[in-house]
Amino acid sequence: MSPPMIIIAGTISFDPAKREALETGFAAMQAETLQEAGCGSYEIYNSRTEAGTVLIFEKWESEEALAAHMVSPHMAAFGGVMGAIGITGIDINKYSGATEGPLR
Template sequence: MVIVMGTVKLDPAKLEAAKPAMARMVAASRAEPGCVAYAYAQDLLDPATMHVAEQWKDRAALTEHFATPHMAEWRGVMGGLGLTGRDLRVFEADEGLPI
């Protein structure tokens, strides 16, 4: 299992305009065969911060994700979304246990 966690900061003035592109990215990513989970969540105390949480069945699935047409589109529109910061990390993990 591969987990991607982190944050993306957007220009607050462009946040509403960015949401359709983010929704397309989430929907397309969730449809990938190696995707276990994929989500963006707005921070309650800092609305310009989006939390990113992704789970992939393995490193190969994440590598395939980076090569998809929707990832290419996402890279193309990110600059126009008012991206002001990004801190994403990749973690290797087991399947985990229920709490």
């Protein structure tokens, strides 16, 4: 098993006509974020049932790494993308103390 980690998971709902803007903005954000110390995973996935919804999944090694990410320049820039895509809902949660190991 790995040491405890922070998991961020949830959904963002937005105007489906703005999907390309979200994907372009997220690609830039993801490239920068994956280079951050303590980032183990940073992904979005399109919902198969709701056209204007993406699922967010992140893994962080520590609260400190996540806190540094939250005040990074690329996080601030992505805030502008979020403002431009017609957000209709955000439901993102933090799970702390998780350990990782094979599902058996």
